Amino acid sequence: MSSLSKMPDVVLTAIIHYLDFRSIMFLRKVCRDFRTFIDEVVPSSSIIGLGLTVNQERIELALEDSLAEFRKVTYSKPDQELAFWKDLEMILKHQKSHLEYFTVDLEPPENHRTLDKSTLEKLHSEFLDKLQNLLTSRKAPLKAASLNLVVGDQNEIMTILPNIDSEKLEEILLFPATGPHMRVFKLDRVVETVQWKNAKELGTANFMVEEPLEKFTHFERCRICVDTISLKLLRQLKETFFNHPTLESFELHHEPHYKCRELKHLFEQLFEGSYPDEVYQDRWYSRIPGNSEEVLSIRSSYFDWITFSRCKFSEIQRSII
Known part of the structure; x- marks a missing residue:
């Protein structure tokens, strides 16, 4: 034998x-x-999910294969960093099929609030430079349906996002690495990438955006945070729903500047009417021109978020006040 x-x-x-x-x-x-x-x-590997988590002490490599088996390997820094990069290089070399998700989580040190901006920017620069080199050295861009980034700023996003296959990427999730406190996150270069423009879903949390609304309305489902809510902003979003039938839902989180009656006054000016809701007190609606079956439905906590979505008119017809 x-x-x-x-x-x-x-x-x-x-x-x-x-x-x-x-x-x-x-x-x-x-x-x-x-x-x-x-x-x-x-x-080709059988990996369908890849996650990288890095902090000052260690790097974690998480893998999920097609049999739904999940494995996590921890590499201590600096002793095992070389082994990590060799393993990751081999994984990316054999990754020919598309990933269901690719996650990069850059954890800040515990004392990050006392560090200046330049120090924070340098914390993960070496890791991101090496990761970017691995991604750009591939014969074809990495295919991933969902990209989940926990990062410090736009520059860190741009080391990864442009190297993901724009035809396969459907969902982009962005979170600030420095915690839940709200701050402005510049995305002026990110919103011009083909990956951003082709994606179908965007999820963000714990940071505010300042780019124009039209940079977000091509998504089918979108969740962003803004500082202020205005009649102009709400009207623009309403008109976008009327003109873009692929837009399914748009969630606006905002700073709690407003009293309940102030937002109600805006809704009364903008929408056709309201109907009761067991969870959200009132829901507002507007008929969609040229669409007899669907309506634009708006629900809000009246304090920190507003959600626009489509629903069947028949579902709310009996409840309309």
Whole structure:
């Protein structure tokens, strides 16, 4: 009986086809012949989810495969950093199919509130430079349906986002690495990327945006935070729903500057009427021109968020006041 290493390439290829990525990496370490063969063939991995979490003490690599098995490997810094980059390089080299999600979480130090901006910007610069080099060195952009970034600023976003396949990316999730306190997050360069323009869903939290509303209304589902709510902003969003049938929902979080009656007064000026809701007290609505089946429905806490969405007119018809 011939040994596995002496089998024809077509047989080895067939065997590798049934192995998960972890098994392929184990096989690669068996002998030089296997390593050479695997490096030449570059079989696709079975990984569907990839997560990277980095702080001053460690780097965590989280993997989920097609069998829904989840593995997490922790690399201490600086002793095991080289091993991490070798492992990540191998993973990205074999990642040919699209990921369901790709997450990068840049954790700040506990004393980040006492550090100046320039110090915070340098904390993860080396990690991001190496990650960017790995992503740009691929023959094709990394395919991921969802990109989840916990970062410090726009520059950090731009080291990753432009290197994701714009045709596969559907969802972008952005969160500030420095915690839940609200601040402005500049996105003027991010909103001009093809990845941003092609994505279908945007989720943000704990930071405010200042870019024009039209930079967000191409999404089918969107959640952003703004500082102030105005009649002009609400009217613009209402008209956008009327003119863009693909827009399903738009959630506006805002600073709690307003009293309940102030927002109610804006809604009374802008929408056709209201109807009772067991959870949100009142919901407001407007008929959509040329659409007899759907209406624009608005619900609000009256304190810190407003959500625009479409619903069937038949669902609210009996409740309309």
